[in-house]
Amino acid sequence: MRNAPDTRNAAAVAERIAPERLFGTWRMVRRFSRDAQGAPLPPPYGPRGSHLVDTGLLSISPNGRMMAVLCDGRPGLQVTPRDYSSYCGNYTFDGTTLVTKVDASQPERIGSEQVRKIRFDGELLVLMPPPALHNGTMEHREIFWQRISTDAA
Numbered sequence: 001m002r003n004a005p006d007t008r009n010a011a012a013v014a015e016r017i018a019p020e021r022l023f024g025t026w027r028m029v030r031r032f033s034r035d036a037q038g039a040p041l042p043p044p045y046g047p048r049g050s051h052l053v054d055t056g057l058l059s060i061s062p063n064g065r066m067m068a069v070l071c072d073g074r075p076g077l078q079v080t081p082r083d084y085s086s087y088c089g090n091y092t093f094d095g096t097t098l099v100t101k102v103d104a105s106q107p108e109r110i111g112s113e114q115v116r117k118i119r120f121d122g123e124l125l126v127l128m129p130p131p132a133l134h135n136g137t138m139e140h141r142e143i144f145w146q147r148i149s150t151d152a153a
Contacts, residue, residue, distance in 0.1 A: 016095035017118060020062070025153045026125055026145035028056025028070060036131070036138045044070075044083055044134075044141055058127075058145050061152035066091045066100055070143070087114055098127070123147070 033041040056070035067088035087105035091098055100114045117128040125145040131138050 015119070017120065018095075019093050021120070022060045022093065022098070022118070022125065023062050024060065024147050024151060025149040026058040026060075027148050028058070028143060029124065029146045030144035032142045033134075033139045036140070041137065041139060044139075044143075056143070056145075057153065058125075059153035060091070060098075064090050064092075065152070066098070067153070089114075093118075 031043045033044055035041055055072070056068070058066070058068045060066045065088070067086070069086040070084070072083040087100065087102045087109055089100045089103040091100040093099075096117060096119075098116045098118050100116075102109045102112050102114055104110070115130055119126050119128070121144065123146070125147070127143045127145065129141055129143075131140045133139070
């Protein structure tokens with residue numbers, strides 16, 4: 001089992017990435033979360049599991065559009081609210097940071113900018129949102145994506 005990466009230092013080792021490396025459709029394969037001190041937290045979007053549980057798709061097109069949909073895909077989840085996130089819009093990419101101007105999402109996100117630091121771990125694309133407060137704890141997240149097509153969805 002791989003250890004969770006230390007997200008506090010991920011941005012410090014960022015290298016510039018050619019935009020064409022991002023183009024295509026990706027599926028979520030791993031995710032990690034740590035608190036501000038670096039201690040592991042439960043992973044976002046439910047516990048680790050099969051591809052049926054790790055439900056997430058990301059599409060980045062060469063024409064400047066992207067969309068992301070992530071969900072806790074556990075069947076029969078009724079007691080706990082399902083972790084869910086989605087947004088899409090036009091993006092800019094400077095080689096290390098993807099900024100999406102949201103034009104479709106939950107109402108509170110429309111018009112916002114979703115900022116994600118980006119790096120690669122081998123062939124996996126890693127998106128790192130800014131630290132955010134979740135359930136009373138400041139979380140540093142990393143979401144790992146595997147390319148499933150060179151075409152955007």
